[in-house]
Amino acid sequence: QSALTQPASVSGSPGQSITISCTGTSIDVGLFDYVSWYQQVPGKSPKLIIYDVNNRPSGVSNRFSGSKSGNTASLTISGLQSEDEAEYYCSSYINSNTLFVVFGGGTKLTVL
Amino acid sequence: EVQLVQSGGELKKPGESLKISCEGSGYSFTNYWIAWVRQMPGKGLELMGIIYPGDSDTRYSPSFQGQVTISVDRSIRTAYVEWSSLKASDTAIYYCARKASSHYGLDVWGQGTTVTVS
Numbered sequence: 720q721s722a723l724t725q726p727a728s729v730s731g732s733p734g735q736s737i738t739i740s741c742t743g744t745s746i747d748v749g750l751f752d753y754v755s756w757y758q759q760v761p762g763k764s765p766k767l768i769i770y771d772v773n774n775r776p777s778g779v780s781n782r783f784s785g786s787k788s789g790n791t792a793s794l795t796i797s798g799l800q801s802e803d804e805a806e807y808y809c810s811s812y813i814n815s816n817t818l819f820v821v822f823g824g825g826t827k828l829t830v831l
Numbered sequence: 832e833v834q835l836v837q838s839g840g841e842l843k844k845p846g847e848s849l850k851i852s853c854e855g856s857g858y859s860f861t862n863y864w865i866a867w868v869r870q871m872p873g874k875g876l877e878l879m880g881i882i883y884p885g886d887s888d889t890r891y892s893p894s895f896q897g898q899v900t901i902s903v904d905r906s907i908r909t910a911y912v913e914w915s916s917l918k919a920s921d922t923a924i925y926y927c928a929r930k931a932s933s934h935y936g937l938d939v940w941g942q943g944t945t946v947t948v949s
Contacts, residue, residue, distance in 0.1 A: 722875070755936035757876070764926055764943055765868075765876065770936035808876050812935045819866070819890070820935060825875040 723748065723809055723823035730829040736797040739826045741809030742790060747821060749790035753812035755820070756785060756794045760805045769794060796828070804830045833857040835865075835927050835941035842947045843917050850913040851944045853927030860908040861885040864930035866937055867901060867912045871923045881930065882910055917948045 724742040731737040741748065741756075748754060756769035767776055769785040772792060782797045792811070796803055809823040838852040853865065867879040880891040884903045891901070900913045910927055925944045928937035 753935040755934075757937075764940040765928075765937075766940070767931075767936045767938050770931065770934045770938075774934070776936075776938060810876075810936075819864070819881055819930065820878055820937075822876045822878065 723811060723821060725807075725809060725823040725826045727824075728827045728829065730831055731796075731799045732831045733799050733801065735799050736795060737799060737828065739794045739796075739807055739809075739828070741792040741794070741811075741823050743792070743811055743821075744790055747811040747813045748787065748792050751812045752787065753820075754785065754787060754792040755810045756783075757808045757810070758803075758805045759808065759825075765808065799830055801830050804828055833929075833939050835929060835939055837925075837927060837941040837944045840945040840947070842949070845919055845948055846916050847948075848913070848915050849917055849946065850911050851925060851946065853910045853941050855884075855908045855910070855929070858929075861905055863932060865903070865910045866928045866930055867899075867910075868926040868928055868937075869895075869923045870926065870943075876926075879912065879925075884908075884910065917946075919948050921946060922948050 752772045754772045757765040758768050759765040768779050772787045773785040784795045786793050807826045810820045836854045861884045866881045869877045879895040880901045882889045882901045903910045927941040929939040931938040
């Protein structure tokens, strides 16, 4: 299974909003509403910030939101803060007997 | 507190064997899938495989099938990934993570185990 496609990097200034895209195919992102997003600060473990396209786990800031259109999912971070600087990964359920999810290649967010 | 605690970092030589562990606590260990995720230096996340501790149902990513063995010991609430003959290309951080019960996200992650093969 191929990885989902994300931009290598995005940047924004404090207070601004940014959007990270995650493009899959009709057998993963396009077929299921099971897209998740993870935040990984350097040197730390990934952290789940969005599940099932647009749901936030308890404790995750409402500045993080998710959406999906066709084969592309998106993560939007509003009111950028310096602490948001991290790597962001999307993942999607795929219809396979051997594997539950496939990840995107990751997007480095720089807060200017 | 729900947590996954992984074994410590390892420095091994090519050809050696290795088994790293992931102990779950604070939840019903047998009722949640555990995933193993590889992160090679400076690279992204790759799902290696998943195991259901309740019945040891194990599924491997095609890229990792035959390269590693994932197992579990329910009596000590611990999942494992094992290599029989390490290669330099196995150098990576390995994470275990719990699949949530009601969705496909991985909601709890271990701290990671750094494996260096040199």
